[in-house]
Amino acid sequence: MKKLSLIILSLLLISLVSAQNTRPNIVIIYVDDLGYGDLSCYGATEVQTPNVDKLANGGVKFTDGHCSAATCTPSRYSLLTGRYAFRKDAAVLPGDAPLLISADRPTLPGMLKQNGYRTAVIGKWHLGLGNGDVDWNGKVAPGPLEIGFDYSYLIPSTGDRVPSVMLENHHVVGLDPEDPIKINYKKKVGNDPTGIENPELLRYPSDTFHGKTIVNGVSRIGYMSGGNSARFRDETVPYQMLNKARLFIDESQEEPFFLYFAFHDIHVPRLPDAPFIGATNMGVRGDAIVQMDYITGELINHLEKRGLSENTIIVFSSDNGPVLDDGYSDEAVELLGKHKPAGPFRGNKYSAYEAGTRVPTIVYWPGTLEAKESDALVTHTDLYASFAELIGHQLNETEAPDSEAMWSTFAGESKKGREFLLEESVTLSLRHGNYKYIHPTKKNPSWIKVEKNIESGTSIEPQLFDLSKDIGEKVNIAAKNKKLVKKLQKEIERIQNNEVTR
Structure with a gap:
């Protein structure tokens, strides 16, 4: 009986391992x-x-x-x-x-x-x-x-x-x-050359933010020795x-x-x-x-x-x-x-x-x-x-x-995607079907354009785009769709105030 129990236990363990390995x-x-x-x-x-x-x-x-x-x-x-x-x-x-x-x-x-x-x-x-x-x-x-x-x-x-x-x-x-x-992000440590002090040592130039300690011919953010x-x-x-x-x-x-x-x-x-x-x-x-x-x-x-x-x-x-x-x-x-x-x-x-x-x-x-x-x-x-x-x-x-x-x-078995999809940047945006809503900001973050030459996508006004007709997000239709804007804004607020969404 004891031997039979051991055999059954062994089979159960084998079955469990097999089940795990099929994952x-x-x-x-x-x-x-x-x-x-x-x-x-x-x-x-x-x-x-x-x-x-x-x-x-x-x-x-x-x-x-x-x-x-x-x-x-x-x-x-x-x-x-x-x-x-x-x-x-x-x-x-x-x-x-x-x-x-x-x-x-x-x-x-x-x-x-x-x-x-x-x-x-x-x-x-x-x-x-x-x-x-x-x-x-x-x-x-x-x-x-x-x-x-x-x-x-x-x-x-x-x-x-x-x-x-x-x-x-x-x-x-x-x-x-x-x-x-030694690492320091506020002041220089050690005597390693930096991109700001020794630009002639660089493979290619950097801005001042990336111009600190040189490693492998490239200056980095922060100081290291x-x-x-x-x-x-x-x-x-x-x-x-x-x-x-x-x-x-x-x-x-x-x-x-x-x-x-x-x-x-x-x-x-x-x-x-x-x-x-x-x-x-x-x-x-x-x-x-x-x-x-x-x-x-x-x-x-x-x-x-x-x-x-x-x-x-x-x-x-x-x-x-x-x-x-x-x-x-x-x-x-x-x-x-x-x-x-x-x-x-x-x-x-x-x-x-x-x-x-x-x-x-x-x-x-x-x-x-x-x-x-x-x-x-x-x-x-x-x-x-x-x-x-x-x-x-x-x-x-x-x-x-x-x-x-x-x-x-x-897995491609269903075509059903997200009803609402949140996009995070310097503000919050929301996709709903083909509509894209960008939450307004109090002021525009100029550093993105100035430092990176990139459009921030932000505005002090609400922005709404119909991507089915305007994939390049050129025409803001928020003013003509106030009811939809209100719905999408309300959904962003719900997400912000409710962590457990399931």
Whole structure:
């Protein structure tokens, strides 16, 4: 009898393990500053992206897919928490900011880990680290490991901010304890040359904001001294990320895994490796797109070589719209030619106009999802609840409060998108069908135009556009549609005042 009980228990355990292993792996490939028109599968003609095109041609390609915000930190916050970033007052963080996501906040990796997934983040982080007093020479915590990730390999903030090092789990990679790191965002530390003081040492000029400590021939935001053996070379970072992703995949084949692969490309400073220089006629920005496509292809190839592709969902997208001159004079503007980074849409990164958040969005699951194009209105904020729905996880009352379960839409089985979709920039905007409403501001943020030469999209008056007739958001019809404006304004107020939306 005892032997029979052991056999039954063994069969139950085998059944449980088997059930866990049938859950699909999930890979989110998150590109930085990639615009709607930056891929050949979305209409680009001056650059070719065959590996991303493979995903688009074999999966569900969305034409009305959105990140949650027109800048990086807020989008990443919403993606990982299913919560709008304005609730946290999240903005683009400095390089020494504390961890933005509190350890008690439910997260997408935490939810998946709870359901048997092994989880990793590899690439750009930019969500803060520590509690405001990081010791870069010791244990850097709290960080990704405290909010649901089993493994992390990171650019701590972003490539144009110090410290210019890689962080693996809690420690800086390759650090010499005899050459400790010092970071300061207010005053100079050490004797390292800066872009402001030594412009002759730069590969290309920068503005004063990006003109502090020079690393790898490029000046950065903030001051850094020490850590010379740990400082990264921008050109090799994509390969390092790819190798770490391959290792994570190889070590996770016996259980379902979640990989958040966050590119630094095509964010500034743009320093593609030698094989990609001259791949386009658009200079380093175009060449960085080709490099991103290559790394994406290598990641897909590795999944295929390991026989994992048919049990792996890949979501490919971008954290915000495109930007050309973002602090460095790298000829992105001068060499643009006929290329349209935002496609047919108005605005760019930072902007309340549609190009600020409408980005390439592809869901690929070979053997399961049919290849198709979808015009459903979708947002990254809903990936949390949608993956929970897919694996049978019941969200609690306060978990992912702004995320809606829409797996059938992401899978291309339904055409039903969001009824209302919030877009965050320097103001809040709302999509409702083909209508786009931009909430008025008390004053226009002039720095976006002055410093970035980008239209902010804001006005002291309400703005309403009918995108079915006016894709370029040129004709404000708010004055003629006061009833609709009032409805959309009321919905924004409801969202602002009600965190739990399910």
